[in-house]
Each structure stands twice: as structure tokens, then as C-alpha cells.
Amino acid sequence: MKNRTLYLGLIIIAALLVVMAAAPQIAPHDPEAQDLYHVLEGPSEKHLLGTDDVGRDLLSRVITGTRPTLLIGVLSTLFSGIIGVGLGLVAGYKGGAIDMAVMRVTDAFMSLPVLVVTLALVAIFGSGMQSVIIAITLVNWTGFARIVRGEVLHTREFVYVEAARAMGASGLRIIFYHLLPNVMGPIIVTASIAIGGNIMIESAVSFLGLGAQPPLSTWGNELRIGYAYLEVVPLFSIAPGLLITLTVLAFNFIGDGLRDAFDPRISQTFNKSKEK
Amino acid sequence: MLLQVSNLRTYFKTRSSLVKAVDDISFELDQGQTLSIVGESGSGKTAAALSLMRLIPGSAQLSGKIMFEDQDIVTMGRKALFGLRGDKIAMVFQDPMTALNPVLTIGEQLIEPYLIHRKMNRKQAFNLGIALLQKVRIQDAEKRMHCYPHELSGGMRQRVMIAMAIALHPPLIIADEPTTALDVSIAAELLELLKSITREQGSALLLITHNLGIVARYADKVMIMYAGKIVEKASKVNLYQKPQHPYTQGLLASVPKISADTGKKLTPIPGNPPDLATPPKGCAFYDRCPFKITQCGRNVPKLTKLNDDHEVACFAKEAGR
Amino acid sequence: MTMQPLLQVKAISKEFPVYQGQVFKKKTYVTQAVKSVSFDIFKGETFGLVGESGCGKTTVCRAILQLTPLTSGAVFYKGNCLSGMAKKELRKVRRHMQIVYQDPFASLNPRTKVRDIIGEPLVIHKLTQNRSEYKDRVEAMMTMVSLNPAISGRYPHEFSGGQRQRISIARALTVNPDFLVLDEPVSSLDVSIQAQIINLLEEIREKFSLTYLFIAHDLAVVHHISKRVAVMYAGEIVEIADRQNLYGNPSHPYTKALLAALPIPDPQASYKDENAMLQGGNGVMEHHAGCKFYVRCPARRHLCQVKKPVLKKVNQHDHMMACHLGES
Numbered sequence A: 001m002k003n004r005t006l007y008l009g010l011i012i013i014a015a016l017l018v019v020m021a022a023a024p025q026i027a028p029h030d031p032e033a034q035d036l037y038h039v040l041e042g043p044s045e046k047h048l049l050g051t052d053d054v055g056r057d058l059l060s061r062v063i064t065g066t067r068p069t070l071l072i073g074v075l076s077t078l079f080s081g082i083i084g085v086g087l088g089l090v091a092g093y094k095g096g097a098i099d100m101a102v103m104r105v106t107d108a109f110m111s112l113p114v115l116v117v118t119l120a121l122v123a124i125f126g127s128g129m130q131s132v133i134i135a136i137t138l139v140n141w142t143g144f145a146r147i148v149r150g151e152v153l154h155t156r157e158f159v160y161v162e163a164a165r166a167m168g169a170s171g172l173r174i175i176f177y178h179l180l181p182n183v184m185g186p187i188i189v190t191a192s193i194a195i196g197g198n199i200m201i202e203s204a205v206s207f208l209g210l211g212a213q214p215p216l217s218t219w220g221n222e223l224r225i226g227y228a229y230l231e232v233v234p235l236f237s238i239a240p241g242l243l244i245t246l247t248v249l250a251f252n253f254i255g256d257g258l259r260d261a262f263d264p265r266i267s268q269t270f271n272k273s274k275e276k
Numbered sequence B: 001m002l003l004q005v006s007n008l009r010t011y012f013k014t015r016s017s018l019v020k021a022v023d024d025i026s027f028e029l030d031q032g033q034t035l036s037i038v039g040e041s042g043s044g045k046t047a048a049a050l051s052l053m054r055l056i057p058g059s060a061q062l063s064g065k066i067m068f069e070d071q072d073i074v075t076m077g078r079k080a081l082f083g084l085r086g087d088k089i090a091m092v093f094q095d096p097m098t099a100l101n102p103v104l105t106i107g108e109q110l111i112e113p114y115l116i117h118r119k120m121n122r123k124q125a126f127n128l129g130i131a132l133l134q135k136v137r138i139q140d141a142e143k144r145m146h147c148y149p150h151e152l153s154g155g156m157r158q159r160v161m162i163a164m165a166i167a168l169h170p171p172l173i174i175a176d177e178p179t180t181a182l183d184v185s186i187a188a189e190l191l192e193l194l195k196s197i198t199r200e201q202g203s204a205l206l207l208i209t210h211n212l213g214i215v216a217r218y219a220d221k222v223m224i225m226y227a228g229k230i231v232e233k234a235s236k237v238n239l240y241q242k243p244q245h246p247y248t249q250g251l252l253a254s255v256p257k258i259s260a261d262t263g264k265k266l267t268p269i270p271g272n273p274p275d276l277a278t279p280p281k282g283c284a285f286y287d288r289c290p291f292k293i294t295q296c297g298r299n300v301p302k303l304t305k306l307n308d309d310h311e312v313a314c315f316a317k318e319a320g321r
Numbered sequence C: 001m002t003m004q005p006l007l008q009v010k011a012i013s014k015e016f017p018v019y020q021g022q023v024f025k026k027k028t029y030v031t032q033a034v035k036s037v038s039f040d041i042f043k044g045e046t047f048g049l050v051g052e053s054g055c056g057k058t059t060v061c062r063a064i065l066q067l068t069p070l071t072s073g074a075v076f077y078k079g080n081c082l083s084g085m086a087k088k089e090l091r092k093v094r095r096h097m098q099i100v101y102q103d104p105f106a107s108l109n110p111r112t113k114v115r116d117i118i119g120e121p122l123v124i125h126k127l128t129q130n131r132s133e134y135k136d137r138v139e140a141m142m143t144m145v146s147l148n149p150a151i152s153g154r155y156p157h158e159f160s161g162g163q164r165q166r167i168s169i170a171r172a173l174t175v176n177p178d179f180l181v182l183d184e185p186v187s188s189l190d191v192s193i194q195a196q197i198i199n200l201l202e203e204i205r206e207k208f209s210l211t212y213l214f215i216a217h218d219l220a221v222v223h224h225i226s227k228r229v230a231v232m233y234a235g236e237i238v239e240i241a242d243r244q245n246l247y248g249n250p251s252h253p254y255t256k257a258l259l260a261a262l263p264i265p266d267p268q269a270s271y272k273d274e275n276a277m278l279q280g281g282n283g284v285m286e287h288h289a290g291c292k293f294y295v296r297c298p299a300r301r302h303l304c305q306v307k308k309p310v311l312k313k314v315n316q317h318d319h320m321m322a323c324h325l326g327e328s
Helices: A002-021 A058-094 A096-110 A114-125 A129-155 A159-167 A171-207 A219-227 A234-262 B045-052 B078-084 B106-110 B112-117 B122-135 B141-145 B154-166 B184-201 B212-218 B236-241 B246-254 B294-298 C057-064 C087-094 C114-124 C131-144 C161-173 C191-208 C219-225 C243-248 C253-261 C302-306
Strands: B003-013 B018-029 B034-038 B061-068 B089-092 B172-176 B204-209 B221-226 B229-235 B304-307 B310-312 C007-020 C026-041 C046-050 C072-077 C097-100 C179-183 C211-216 C228-233 C236-242
Touching: A002 A058, A002 A234, A058 A096, A058 A129, A058 A171, A058 A219, A058 A234, A096 A129, A114 A129, A114 A171, A129 A171, A159 A171, A159 C097, A159 C114, A159 C161, A171 A219, A171 A234, A219 A234, B003 B045, B018 B045, B018 B221, B018 B229, B034 B045, B034 B212, B045 B061, B045 B172, B045 B204, B089 B154, B106 B112, B106 B122, B106 B141, B106 B154, B112 B122, B122 B141, B122 B154, B154 B172, B154 B184, B172 B184, B184 B204, B184 B212, B184 C253, B204 B212, B212 B236, B221 B236, B221 B246, B229 B236, B229 B246, B246 C191, C007 C057, C026 C057, C026 C072, C026 C236, C046 C057, C046 C219, C057 C179, C057 C211, C097 C161, C114 C131, C114 C161, C131 C161, C161 C191, C191 C219, C211 C219, C219 C243, C228 C243, C228 C253, C236 C243, C236 C253
Parallel strands: B034 B204, B034 B221, B089 B172, B172 B204, C046 C211, C046 C228, C097 C179, C179 C211
Antiparallel strands: B003 B018, B003 B061, B221 B229, B229 B310, B304 B310, C007 C026, C007 C072, C228 C236
């Protein structure tokens, strides 16, 4: 059963990747071309999803928006995951002063507002995707760190961790061989949720004109602008909104599937032998 | 006859199989008697005890008859059942750490039976609660009533559990491994206490344990369970002096004894118990049995009487070995 | 006896600080988990350490393996002091000292296949040259503990408690240790399986001339397997003797009580020493000068409350106990 949802998730993501790669070919119109005779119109034969407030084809904008949206969502999650998991593992395993220090740093970063960080980074690197990705990473790794640390605090109490120490295993080996696989479940779940969250953060940043620069479109951006015209052209915001939901759902499916695949206790329930 | 169980079956449905946790067991218990159910983990002894009070999940299939004071617990209505639990049949659980609610004081939990079954007011119940704690020999009873479970040691908590069980003088007390989680010296004292209180109140005791030493000291009758079935049922003296079932004999031989010659190897039972989800066709002990004959692999042996207080379920025994 | 012991435990103590206070945590007092425990273990023997939960026996075994820092005292292995040894040196010594834990469900990593659990010490100490050597070694170990090597690709949850304990034993033996700490290795197993594991442990001890520290709370099991036995109460050794003396002639009231409380699987057994049964809870008085067993002791007197008994010989057989009994 579980595997079916994993495959469904993979199929959706694969489809999105195809759209992303072939965007210029699939898009029926130039996403930046304005059709001033058709401004804020509903679906028609010419514009399948309708047009936006300056007469651009919504379908084309959504299609070309796939690339920056996914890049920001996935990359910022990946980077924040790497930083957060690493620090969380060390803090949880070492405990004491190191744990204390890491957690206070985490608290500090957590209190940073994304918009302010982005503003600062834009001032340094100029506006654009990389500033957004770095900004989201800087703020978001804290979630991973906290969750991983909590899980490690619990997992390291298992006797098998002490057994490894008694065998003479080094700290690194214990962290990567014994602890990491056992905390993979929550990491994957956090990551799949974070991807959706990060897509939305990007939209907020874009709204202020700090994210992906116009005329480049992202789903979050479309959703924000379209929201103002919800009663006139509902699809303007609903279409990118549904796409975001679909993407988050797909990553959640993959996350759940991966978590179970990683856990031998669940992935083998069918040929399970006697449990106590 | 206080309790008469006949053909009790408790089956649990899992996704892929039907687990016959208790498979056709019958036994009786007289007023004031102590009956012990002995078995290893997974033998169905706890499921059997829980079935007696219908404390099993709704999805489980329960059949047979449990006649308790001329009522059948299996078919009894919910209201009558709730009236029975705690009042007529009380239970002492294995783990005193989880059997008490950590956010309520000892007193609040202890007086619950009085509030539920006797509709007393709190003040009355509280005073009776103090008397109960004194009865299970807890010092400073009044002060202890206001303690939370975590402030008491494991042994003390189990005393509180016993106090709750005896509160309404139930005719039957079921104790499921009451001392397994405790240290030897504390366990001995608690069992003495339980035994003397049940004797004094005239309650029957169903003592579930895996420890053959405890059985030898406290039980009148013994039933040995293996893979959901009773394989041997006898008076205590008969069971220890003339154990008949190969499993019983194996158990007795596996226990290290202080009196025994040292340097001598123990005689364990080889192998592992069968998986209850996929039970063997014949006798469940077949794979591990040193005396098996062809018939054992084909049919399931039934309990047969050897004499008035000894029954055994074994083909090899019938065939005269 | 001029032979040098394989393992010497010299006056080890372990304190855990207790902090109180909401904002400014203050160290109010310390709990003594282990207090001045000493014993020697000689090559080839099985040394039993008995005590009830919380008496500090597990802390002693963790201290011996250097898994917890000591407050004071030292542990010597083959004459070398382990306490304060450099990490690298310690890793080398660890190869020779292995441990089997009580809980066969928590002591194996659920995400690791059985072959990699058993082979892990080989990887850590880099003892095999290639994959096939590794595989051979793991399979040999599995065969030795009567596990079918064909199932080496399975995960721990697919095994029963007894089989998991066999896996633990195989893991401990892969690196050919000399000394094994057995921390309640059979107490969570069913009776019929318990006997299998005890026999297995005895077989491999003879086969590889191993030395055991066997920790347990079951006096009958300890009697069966040990040559010498120490009894611990509240962090201290109260009696220590060879098996015949300890069980034949128990001297400390606590040892007597433990033996009296032990249920014997024979309805005809006489419980000779009913008086030795303990009364009262397991209250340990933390803060008084005398004997820690005072509150529960059936033979207590005034001296016991004011003066702490020390471990001393009761007869010529190296039989020691810490009790004022018999003193005037």
C-alpha cells in the first residue's frame, strides 16, 4: 500500500521535472508577452487558464514558474537540512556545553525574521534567487536542528549506542552509523513539509520585490498577485495554489514512502516472523 | 464453585492472520482457593486473565463460557459487567509503574472503587482509603494518601495496587505477574501480604506467573499453559512431584537450583515456542519434545484425567511412553 | 595466591550530583551510586555480582568498561590502569573486554542487519582484510552460538529474545576477547530459554578460556555459574566469598534475607530462615553515619546506626563481610 503512494509522489515530481525542463517548448505563449486586449480574463480558447492583470497568459506563466519555484523549495530545504541535521546530531550526541551552545545559536537564528535577513542579503549580494535561498536556509535550519537533537537525545539512551562505545567505536561512527539511520524518519517528514513552507516563504519575499525578479514568475508570486483578483479571475490564484498543494503532497508521499522504506520494521511486515 | 470456565477461546485478528491467544481452555476455581497459571511469554496466560474480565479489545473474538457466581461473563451486558469489575473481580497488574495514573494522588485513585461501586462521599471513602493503606502495611498512611505515584518506590506502588484490589472484598482477585517487576526481597514480602489478605477475606486468587518458585510457595492448584492451551493441570504437590507433560518436566529441569550439584549442566528445552499466528498442525510442543511419537505431529492432544487432581494433554503419556 | 588478577577494581566510587533550584541550579548533595567498591577477578573464573535494582551493580560494570567517568578509584586490566588512559590506548584494550547487555531488544540497532551487528567490532578494530574474510568470520560466530548463518541478512526484530541474546554474544566474541562483562544476560528471558543461554555461556567460556563478570539479581543463576560471588547493597559490597561459603554459610543479614526470599521450585522446600525476611520498604537512609542497611535489617542495634561497618574477614577462606554482627 505504502509503496503505491511513494510511486504516485515520484510520478508527480517526475512530471513537474519534465514540465520544468521543457517549459519553453510547452508554454503556449511567451510568458512575458502582454495581450492588452485580454486583461484579467477567464479561461478562453486562446488563454486556457485566462490572463493576469497585465494581459499575460497564466498557463505559460505557471509553466515557466515551475523552475524557480522548485529550485527555491528544494535547494533551501536541502541546505537547511544539511546544516540543521549536522548540528542537531552533534548537539544531541555530545550534550553538555556543546549542546547548550548549539541550541542558543539555534534560538538566535530562529528569532530572525526571514524578510529582514533577505533584505540584508539583497543588500550584500543583490536581489535574486540565491539571496532568497540563502536567507531561507539561514532561518530554516533551526527546525531541523531542534527536531534532530530531540530525537538523538532519545535514541542515544538505547543500549546499542553504549554497546557501540564499549566496542571502541568512535564518535563519528556512532553518529553516522547508529544514530542517523534511527532519526531518519522525522528528518524526512520535516523536509517534505519544509519544501512546501519554503515555496510559500519565497512568495512572501517576492511580494516585496526581493525574490525572483519580475518579469520572472514563481507560483508563490502568482498566488499572491492573483489573490487580489480572486473574485474576478479565480484561476489566477487557484491554479498556482493547486500546484503548490500538489507539489507538497507529492513530497509528503515520497517522504512517507522513504521513511517506511528506511525502517526494516515496517517495510517487512508482510514476511514478519514472531514478535514478542 | 466460584468460577467455572469452559471452552474459553480468545482469538485476535491481525492483518494477515488469526492469533489463537487462548485456545479452548477449561478450569474451575473454588472459593478461597489459589490457582496459578504458569506459562512463558506468549503462552496466552495474560490473555486468559484479561478475558475473564472481558478486558480485551472489541475486535477480539471471545467464545465459550465463564460462569462466575451463576452469571456468564461472556454474554453479560455492559452494565452488569462494569458492576462486576472491581467489585466482584479485581485485578493486580504486573507493572506498578504504569498501572497508576501519574497525575492523580494515591488517595484519589485508591478511593475510586468506593465512589464507583458504593456511591460513598469522598470523606467516607478517604477514611476507608487510609485504613486500606494500613492494611497493606504502608507507614504514614494518611500522608501517603496525598502522594503522587512517582514519590513512591516500586514496592510501595504495588502495595497500593493491592490495596485497590482488595478494597471491596472481591470474591476473586486476579494477579498478573504481580511481583515480576520487583526485587526478590520485596517480592517475597508482597506475596506474603497478598496471600494473607486473600486468606483473611476469603477471596480466591488467580495467580499468573512464570516463576515456578512462587507457584510452589503460594498456589493450591496449578495449570501449565503452552501456546494458548492448558497442557497440564494438577494440585501443586502432584505437579512438582510427578510432572507428567514433557514441557512441565522441561521447565522444572531448566531452573537452576541452589541445592543442586554445581558444575552440572542445566537441561534446557531446545528450540523456541511456536508462532501463534501459524500454529503447528498437531501438538504445539512437538518440535521441542524429546518423547514425541507420530501421532503428536498429526493431532492435538486433549486434557485427560490421570486421577482426581491431575490432568495432562500428551499422546506419548497416553501411549505409556 | 601470588597470581596477578586479570582485572582489579580498586576502591571505585561514583557520585551523581543532585541539582536543585529553579533558576540558579545549586548542587545540594550527591547520591553515591557506588562507594569504594574493590574486588579482583582472576583469569578463567566467573565472578558473580549480585544485588537488587538500584544497588549500583550496573554502574560498576560501566565503570570497569570506562563508559562512565569515576569520581575516585581505579580499574586495572592486566596491571594497566584504565582510568585516565588515552583514547587510542583504551580502544586497543577494549578489544579484549566485551559486554553482553540485559535487554536483547534495546541492545541491537534495529536498522542494522544481523551480519553487520556481529561484524561491527571487526570493522571498528579493522581486523579483516576483505569482504570474504569478514563474511567467514561472521558466519563462524553465528554457527558457534547456534544461529543459522543463512539468516544473517535479517534484522533484529525478526528474532526472538533468546536468539537476539545469541546475536549479542556472537558480537561480543568476534574479536576474541579475554574478558566478558555479562550484565544480567538472562534475566529478561523465559525460563526454558534462560537455561539454553546459560549453557551456551559456559560452553564458550571453557572453549576460549574466557573470564566472566556475571551481574544478576537472581541468586540461583549466579550460584550456578559463578566461582566467587559479591553481594552489593546501596552502592557497597556487603559480602564477598567463594560460592560454597556464600551460599553455605551466608553471614551478612542482607545475604541471608535474599536467600530466604528466593522462591524455591519445590513445594516441600523448607524456608528455614523466615526471620531473615526483610520488613519495611527499601528505604535507604542517605544521610546517616551508620550502615546503609540499618532501616531494613532484622539484626540491627544501636552501634549500626552510628558506626559504619567495613568489609573484613569473617573466616580463613577469604570470606569477607561488612557488618557489626559478631562484634562485641
